[in-house]
Amino acid sequence: MNYLRYACLFSFLCLFTAQLCQAANTDHDDVVRLQLKWNHQFQFAGYYAALEKGFYADEGLHVELLEGGPSHNPLEMMLAGEVQYAVGDGGALLSRAQGKPVVVLASIFQQSPLVIYTRSGVSSLDALRGKRVMMQSKFLTVEVHAMLQRAGLAETDYMALPIGSIDDFIEGRSDAFTGYSSNEGFLLKQRGVAFETFRPHDYGIEFYGDSLLTTEAELASHPERAAAFRRASIKGWAYALEHQQEIIRLIKQKYDSQHKSIDHLTYEANAVSALMFTELVPVGFSNLERWQNVPLVFESLGHPLMKIDWDAFIYQPDTSVGSLVWQYRYWFAFASLFLLVLFLYLFNVQLRQGIHKRTAALEQITHEYKDILDHMQDAYYRADNNGTVIWVSLACERQLGYQREEVIGQPMSKLYYDEGGRTQFLDALKLSGGHLQHFEVCLKHKDGSRVWVEVNSQCFFDKEGKIAGVEGNIRNIAERKKAEQESQELTGQLQQAQKMESIGVLAGGIAHDFNNMLVGVMGNAELAMLDKAAQGEMREYLEKIFKSARRGADLVKQMLAYSGQGRLTMGHQNFNDLICEVSELLSTVIGKKIVLNQTLMDALPDVYGDRNQLTQLVMNLMTNASESMEANPGEIHLRTGLRHLAALDFSNMYMASDLQPGMYVFVEVKDSGCGMDEDTKLRIFDPFFTTKETGSGLGLSALLGIVRSHGGTLALHSELGKGSRFTVFLPLLESEKPKPELQTMEMNLQPDVYGGVLLVDDEEAVRDVARRLLEREGIRVFTANDGEHAVHMFREHAHEISMVLMDLTMPIMDGEEAFHAIRAMNPDASIVLSSGFLDNDAIDRLKHNGLAGFMKKPYTRNALLSEVTRLGVSNIDVT
Incomplete structure (x- = not known):
């Protein structure tokens, strides 16, 4: 009985300690007020969820949510002591710079929702020169002003109007306006108005959006309450994002002051989720470097901020013992209950020891065995001779997303991603003599995605010594496979670069010797044609010799283009102009069965390059696209534009290892042809490789050489039966004067x-x-x-x-x-x-x-x- 007494006493002490922590860390009688930034909408869904799902109550907090609006200034109300917490934005930094004791408790929106809406067809912010733009003051929309500045627009380049209604934009009283990506876009779509959106993020302006704010006084007086309020709010946001439709229904029932439709709230929910980046950043995370970048933007606009105490401005969660005890109080309670069960179990074993000693020992071993398996990172399984799952450990849920009950009794073959995967595994097990080690298989997650695992399996036997099935352990090697894939890609890029370098040297050598021979052939043919006796059929034969030699010279020219040794006449070139000049020729190349769609960017910037080679680049792309149709009807999309390439973008491109992030002009050709399999894509740029019955196999290899000689890169996307898309990127023209030719x-x-x-x-x-x-x-x-x-x-x-x-x-x-x-x-x-x-x-x-x-x-x-x-x-x- 001593075990029982000790267990009960220990449980009581743990629960009593948790209650004391709760009493010490929260104030039950105090009402905690949170002032929202605007009228009720999904923008504040996390706080509704924390209140309605009891997360605030679980922390011992009595929370009141106050609706915002045009007449409310959450930040000023909080600083005046009317509320303890408020939802604010980047303006909190301005207040801090002015010496006000504002503290960012949690950064909820990792990106500002502020955008510029323009009419459809506006391809760049430069088109706003001389236009009417509705926007708030610079301090309320500083990220928008910074975006316009980075786009090259001064404040005098456009007409700034006060913020009006969306009807001012729709009815033509303004050409653009600032708004939220989570709101006005839906209203414009609902009204059938086509529009374009420009985000500060796309111009390198990284401002936080909504943040949970408090004051230094609140942190000093109620540090545990602030920590509890932050935890419950973050938990509420996590719940709201995972149960969007439930929270939307809640807003319609209890917080419907704006009378937004379900579709409108759904649109807002998707936009809010995109702004929080929960797949990359924990909810509420504040990055010090990102906050410190904001004053630099203000300074670039001519408004330097005073020195900011960053340690005081950005909240750091308390890691004191009392805080940790309170935060994990339920774990302490759970641990006490667990120990209670354990003590009771030991007591029960002691009572049964005399009569059922052997049985109890076996049960204990079995229980411990299963417990160990369930807590292993690797998933353990057993399947009978029919391939039916008879037992799996709890790790199956972590690995594949299935509950144990969903798997037991099901065929093992259903868990394999590829048809016949189970058969391949059994064949390998048989070849290994019944003990298979480090065998890689691809399983299917509950959501349908691939899960690469490494299995170690063996046969198990019944009491009679016969094989009863297969057992083993479903280790996740996704990270290793990803690393292997990245290594293979890097190795492939290195091999491609080495291959291109060696073939380039070979091509240059061949071109030198072959051109010398062609001089002899062409020269002798011309000398013979100058002879008066070379008339009639003889002259016809000589002309054919000369033309064949000229075609040989063109072939060598393509080889030199591939090797990057062709002669370049460099200067300012514009892809739109080149395409217009050869438009009639393009129609001839693609034929009458193919529809050509062109989308050329207005005011496309120039590149620095050779006009003939860039024209050949376009023609080679179009020729390849038309040949992929195999004489069948289809479509080719020819597009030009401007894009910013980051370092990550270069990972799947050709010849991009030495390129720097920045703005690149691109020309893209997309066809609806036959497409390519993986083997073909690996060889498509090899010289003399072709899938056509005719052709030299130098068109795409010469294309790659032209791209390389112009300091560019190329991206390829193709699927068998679904067409191909070639995108060539060349650096934006530098300002320096080109060298004379x-x-x-x-x-x-x-x-x-x-x-x-x-x-x-x-x-x-x-x-x-x-x-x-x-x-x-x-x-x-x-x-x-x-x-x-x-x-x-x-x-x-x-x-x-x-x-x-x-x-x-x-x-x-x-x-x-x-x-x-x-x-x-x-x-x-x-x-x-x-x-x-x-x-x-x-x-x-x-x-x-x-x-x-x-x-x-x-x-x-x-x-x-x-x-x-x-x-x-x-x-x-x-x-």
Whole structure:
């Protein structure tokens, strides 16, 4: 009987201690008043829930909620001592800066609900220049003023009107107005008015919305009451967000002063939930750095605030022993009851020991075994030979969301996400000899989502030694899978970058050699066509050879674009202008069966890029989209715009590892075609990879090279059978003046100078063709097979040479070294470099030292003779 006496005494002491804590920490007779910010609505749902569900009463508080309105100033009423608590906003910081003893007890809305509503079609705040905007004073809507400032609008750029009614906006008496994202949007939709919304958050203005406020006097006089009021209010908000429809019905029954409809309150509830970010931030959490950023915004608007005592302004929950005892009083009571049950259980075991000693021992072992399993983080299960669940531990609820009773008696196969998943598991168990370790399976949560787990399972046996079923333990490895996936993505990005770099080097080398060969092919074909005997069928064959060589040159150009070594003529470019210029060509590319929808952003900013390559980028995107239709009817959506990319946005984009967050111009092409599976998406940008029966497989790889050479990135979304969406992002044009291009260099040459040409190239075919083309026009040609030979020839024939045409990449001495050696002998020597690919760094260095020009291989007869004529070596008519 001693066990029973001690247990009862201990329980009584625990309960008595809890009651003493309650008596010490709360004031039953005092009415605690909370002044709301406005008329009753879902904006204050958490406080209604805390009152009506008894959370305030559980804390020993007698709370009265006071409705707000236009004639109420919650902050001033609280400071005057009329109420102990109030619902306020960012204005609390202004009061604190003025020396008033305001304290933020809890930050309820993690984001300000204030927004600017404009008419539909307004794509940016810049469109408000000269427009009428209804808004409150700067101190009441400072976040809105800061947003306008960051959008580049000064106060003189728009006409500020006093806040009126929503009818002023609807009936055209204003062009925009400030309002709440939780309210006016519903009214506009209800009236059938199309609108746009601009949020301060999208411009980096991070202000808190509604906050629960109190005073330093309340904290000093009733610290436990303040802590209790905060706990109950936060609990009320958590309940309100989880039971929105219940609280909406409560508002309609008891707090319907504004007579809002169910739909209106539902709209408000969804907006309020979005402002609280409960999936990321605990209800009521106050971030010191975010609060400290607010004075910086005031300062940027020309209103610096006084120094603020942040420790006093932002409440920190009390962690004293008395507070903790009171906060966890029900746990103490529960613990006492638990100990009471335990003592009673031991007493019962002692009474039965003599008669049922073995049975009691087995029951105790069984109970302890189940208790241990139920408290394990891993879920334990048993299933019979038919695959029916016969027992699971309580961890099943944590892992899969099911109550134990919902699972027992059900087939195990229903818990697997993929059909046949149970069969695969049993096959693996059989192969392991009945002991399966660290096997990964994908199970289905009660809400239908995937849950990756690692199982360790084995067969269990009946009394006769026969297999009775399977048992084991359903460990959650979601975090590990996520980490593995992120690692795979990073590895994939690294491999992609390495692959692109190596293929780029290969492409550049191939382009150099192939262009040299094409010079020979095209040059010899042109020489043959100049022969009078090359008429009739012979001339037709030669023209086909020349055209094929030109197509080969275009193919090399795409390879160079992919490798980022194509020649770029950089300048201010606008995607909208480029699209308009090729609009007729786009219609031809996509065909008559496909509908093209264009959404081009008004006043789209420029980018810094090469006009030809950006045009090719658009054409490649459209060509790929049209080919994905496979000759079937469909739609293509072409869209341009401006978007801010954060660091997180770059994680699933191509070539974005070195990019910085900021504003990017984008062009997006979305089709309704066949789409791509995962394997195809992994290879879609590989050179020469194609899923089409015809095509070079260089269109998208060249596209990627163009994006890379312009310092941009690309996002791809595609699903098999559901089409694809390619979005290219290029940096917003910087303010610095672009560098002058090579072709704009002024030449100080006399147009009537005639003389010979020194032709330098390590490829015999190039030298031979170029020599014969020039000699055919009566021009004297000197040849050299490398840079060292060229310097020697120039030294011997300097008085006879008026122009040097020299390859950039050669053995022994390359073109850059030879350039400096020749210019050292004659600073006025006219030297033109030529190469199968462009070394931009080398050209930039040489053009400031008098480089006369650059010829891209493969060049045609006309291109060669035009360059010779331009430098005054000859007056040949090449038209």
